[in-house]
Amino acid sequence: MTASSTPAMVELQGVAKRYGEVNALHRVDLSIAKGEFVTLLGPSGSGKTTLLNLIAGMITPSSGRIVIDGRDATTLPTNKRGLGMVFQNYALMPHMTVFENIAFPLEVRRLSKAEIQRKVGEALELIQLGHVANRKPRELSGGQQQRISLARCIVYNPALILMDEPLGALDKKLREQMQLEIKRLHAELGITMLYVTHDQDEALTMSDRIVLMNGGRIEQQGTPDTLYFRPETVFSAEFIGSSNLIPGTVEIGADGSHALNTALGRFDAPAPERAIKAGEPAVLLVRPENMTLTDAATPASVAGHIEDSILLGGVVRHFVRCADGSSLIIQELNQPGRSGAHRGDAVRAAWQPQHGRLLPPAPAG
């Protein structure tokens, strides 16, 4: 999945971080190509921030090697790594004006006054905030402050920009605007970006590639499409998008066709990418939008009754309680004249067998 044609911007080789007895990060290998937008996605404690801090140089790895832009940076101090970083709390210098904040990295690089003037002006232009140059950060809104902190990064053209949940402190609408803004800047400037978030929507919206982290390990990585449509584990399936998971045991026919025997019946399913032996436990994943409500008893369908229906604007989500007590989610497009399904109605949740996906069961615990 990693782009092998372009040279790597960041290369992690067997990088691990231990704090005493605790493994914050197990051996991780990761390569980020030049110009790529990679998101580290995962719940808190999954190791994504540890990984980011290792690349930033704020902590040193317990083992392994970090190469940035072809240079071994494993023990290089932060200020020698040539990075940019955007923080969740913006980390703008409160005693400096917006102009001085953006000029700071240029002063570090000993640019001439005229050069600084020009570059800061350009950066402010890029984020359309030229009119606030002489204000102090605290006089600006959260969204403006985060754009200033982006400009402060972009202005010195670092090879790699790290972003640590940069939009976490903003409200939903502003967050969506900023997602597009960051994407636009990435497309215009072609800077490699490594973005940390726990928000799956943000990861799906912005990334060229998502690296899903879980318990200090990389659970799965790939394009947003891959992670959404071809999750390899129950964790991936549940973390990205919503999912219906039906447990059972695998049955393999003489022709190699797969099926899952479950408490709700026997369902045909495509062969999994990673082979699961016959008779072994597995889980059948069907995305809610691939399920429909029907009356006909098709082979891939489960009987139940509607427990609740909620309207989410463009889509409707039904919660169906099955005979064995488990519950399924069915998501349908909302259309005028849609036949109303009512609470308590007996229905069947049906799907196309090729939309099912067999996954190895989640590890116990």
Add this chain to the structure above:
Amino acid sequence: MAQSSSASDLSPWTALLLLAPLTAVMLLILIYPLGLTVWTSLYNGRFSFDAYVELASSTLFLRVLRNTFEIAIGGTLVSLIVGYPVALHLAAQPPRRRTAYLIMVMLPFWTSILVKSFALVAVFGNQGLINQFLGFVSGGTLNVPMMFNRVGVILGMINFLLPFMILSILGSLLALDRRLILAAETMGAGPLRIFWKITLPLSLPGVLAGVLINVTLSIGMYITPALLGGRQDMMVANLVDFYTRQTLDWTAASATAVALLILSGLLVALLGKVRGSAGLAGAGA
């Protein structure tokens, strides 16, 4: 919405009742003696400003006044120069070790200033540890007088002033968001630039608070110059003592005390203005 129990909703009478005990105590122990002092300085059989006129033309008073400001400002500067690095080091420690170090910083507070002063003589005096050592290595020729002169007063004073300076600066340094430093590091800034451009400017409120507290405390210093200073190092408080106990001139003593109060009040106001907030000027008075 204001809660019914919030302080702003107290009726004026309840507020007055709550403030009454403190007001009474302050009236008794602060305002009354102060008023009496001002009165004594102005009334000696008849009402006049003679004491102040005399003070303004007294070379003794003016010399003592100059001493006082020199010692107070000098002591504060030494305390700042010595204290800032200590505060910087403390701020960089993990919380538990910082607590241990802070206890060491506070230790002088738990010792009587009298005991500390004599301890300083044992170390810095003519027969003290340092001069004994100097005499030993120089074969008896070297003896640096460090007690009963200006150096002695400043040494004794910073021993008392330092904790106030360190704690004020430490407060500012701990309030400094560490991510600002990390951000500066990622932008390529070295430790020196980070100190000058970020740490120092952002710790200035603490520095100014420390300076203010130190100046205020040292300007009224009495025991230290009396014990560790020479005859040339008399401060205003010692002069007040001289008038009250040696010459029994209570009018001059009162006028001197009132002059000191006004002058230090002006100094505090000035420093408060530099700081750009009136809040601390009030707290330091």
